[in-house]
Amino acid sequence: MKRFLTLALAVASVGFIAVGTASAVDTYNDGDAAAGIGNSRHNLGSLGEHITTTGSTGTTEICVFCHTPHHTNTTNNLKPLWNRGTSAPTSFTAYGTTLGGSTIVSGDVGSTSLACLSCHDGVTTFDNLLNTPGKSGVTATGSDRQWSFWDPAVNTTVSDFMTSGRLNIGLNLSNDHPVSVTYTEGVAGLRDKTTTIFAIDVAAELAASAATFDGGNLTKNLWAVKGYIDAGATIQDLLRDDKVECSSCHDPHFNNKSWNEIDGTYWSTTDLQEPENNGLFLRRVGGNSGSGLCRTCHNK
Numbered sequence: 397m398k399r400f401l402t403l404a405l406a407v408a409s410v411g412f413i414a415v416g417t418a419s420a421v422d423t424y425n426d427g428d429a430a431a432g433i434g435n436s437r438h439n440l441g442s443l444g445e446h447i448t449t450t451g452s453t454g455t456t457e458i459c460v461f462c463h464t465p466h467h468t469n470t471t472n473n474l475k476p477l478w479n480r481g482t483s484a485p486t487s488f489t490a491y492g493t494t495l496g497g498s499t500i501v502s503g504d505v506g507s508t509s510l511a512c513l514s515c516h517d518g519v520t521t522f523d524n525l526l527n528t529p530g531k532s533g534v535t536a537t538g539s540d541r542q543w544s545f546w547d548p549a550v551n552t553t554v555s556d557f558m559t560s561g562r563l564n565i566g567l568n569l570s571n572d573h574p575v576s577v578t579y580t581e582g583v584a585g586l587r588d589k590t591t592t593i594f595a596i597d598v599a600a601e602l603a604a605s606a607a608t609f610d611g612g613n614l615t616k617n618l619w620a621v622k623g624y625i626d627a628g629a630t631i632q633d634l635l636r637d638d639k640v641e642c643s644s645c646h647d648p649h650f651n652n653k654s655w656n657e658i659d660g661t662y663w664s665t666t667d668l669q670e671p672e673n674n675g676l677f678l679r680r681v682g683g684n685s686g687s688g689l690c691r692t693c694h695n696k
């Protein structure tokens with residue numbers, strides 16, 4: 397395995413020298429922080445650059461839309477330091493039964509998926525908070541703060557809940573990749589949980605051009621875990637209570653600028669937010685090029 401790691405690094409650096417210019421994927425290396433939320437679509441504070449609170453009613457704070465240091469929401473075992481009201485687990489339609497025989501029922505939806513869905517469910521408002529900034533007080537389990545939101549791209553006030561069809565995952569999770577499902581080795585071609593992610597060769601079997609495609613991002617399989625790009629991470633580090641949740645594949649703070657392939661798809665004449673590309677906040681450097689993200693868990 398060690399030999400492969402050395403080889404992968406060598407290929408990556410040869411690609412870099414041969415191409416001559418640093419592509420976005422080369423800017424993320426082992427040990428770098430998975431940062432950049434301030435300029436991403438996940439900064440809803442008034443100093444953000446996308447959908448933001450308006451100055452008079454909102455706040456410049458960033459983290460408060462999701463976390464607070466005190467008076468957090470712990471219903472349904474919500475974590476970490478969660479500051480939002482969420483839909484109840486039973487409001488969701490779960491995936492059901494997989495080919496591997498796992499059954500996820502309504503009510504199983506776990507903490508970090510409930511967290512994402514507290515904005516991406518299409519019904520909970522962005523400003524449904526428990527502990528508002530400063531002295532405005534605390535409401536147990538959260539309430540709508542009546543703030544308005546502004547979209548600087550179109551210079552107009554926008555809705556305070558998720559309306560974009562693409563980004564609205566909704567209350568029906570039966571048409572999404574299973575979440576809150578236990579990661580069971582031995583079904584669905586899943587690799588051992590102890591597998592070091594960086595050691596998985598996602599360019600194997602692909603055309604030779606995979607070595608240089610999109611800045612050579614298939615020559616290395618680096619993911620962000622625990623806030624850092626980490627060559628030592630294992631699949632276990634992606635699981636929450638041994639399950640796949642939304643945050644197994646996504647890191648909501650990682651403004652991932654390395655998935656060059658999708659940039660061109662991010663344009664819409666009706667939604668001017670779309671040119672902003674956060675790489676869908678995917679944890680994998682290079683996003684899902686060559687289905688590298690899917691093939692990290694599934695040995696297909």
Ligand code: HEC
Pocket residue numbers: 433438439458459460461462463475476508511512621622623636643648649
């Ligand atoms: C859009 C919602 C959202 C915002 C805004 C947000 N976070 Fe988080 N944060 C989360 C979620 C969800 C998790 C759990 C992710 C997981 O399971 O890995 C988390 C986890 C964390 C963690 C622990 C895991 C890790 O990746 O380090 C820290 C520390 C953290 N957030 C700090 C912050 C700080 C500081 C800010 C403001 C600069 C912030 N967050 C803004 C949603 C958010």
Ligand code: HEC
Pocket residue numbers: 437438440446447461462511512513514515516522560563642643646647648669672673674675676677
């Ligand atoms: C505080 C509300 C909030 C929470 C919580 C939240 N999001 Fe978002 N998210 C947003 C908003 C607002 C946008 C941008 C909407 C727009 O531009 O129309 C967004 C955009 C996104 C995008 C699109 C980024 C891109 O590159 O196009 C993804 C993917 C995403 N969120 C995933 C997640 C995941 C996964 C979680 C949990 C780990 C999460 N979000 C938690 C509010 C939230």
Ligand code: HEC
Pocket residue numbers: 509512513516562563564565572573574575640641642643644645646676678684689
């Ligand atoms: C198994 C990995 C995985 C899990 C689990 C996962 N996602 Fe994603 N998600 C992805 C990938 C890959 C994409 C990019 C799809 C594409 O190219 O359009 C994506 C895209 C998105 C988008 C943008 C939709 C689009 O197609 O443009 C949103 C919003 C999002 N995810 C939110 C969530 C939320 C909320 C959860 C939990 C309910 C979740 N994701 C769970 C892998 C995952």
Ligand code: HEC
Pocket residue numbers: 493494495496497498573574577578579580583584586634640644645689690691692693694
């Ligand atoms: C973090 C690990 C992980 C990643 C990444 C991942 N999956 Fe999965 N996937 C799972 C688990 C766990 C299951 C549930 C297996 C079971 O218990 O039957 C699953 C199940 C599936 C299933 C079978 C569903 C069924 O009804 O039997 C398909 C299809 C699938 N994944 C496709 C994908 C695709 C496509 C991607 C990339 C967009 C992806 N997966 C990324 C872990 C992952």
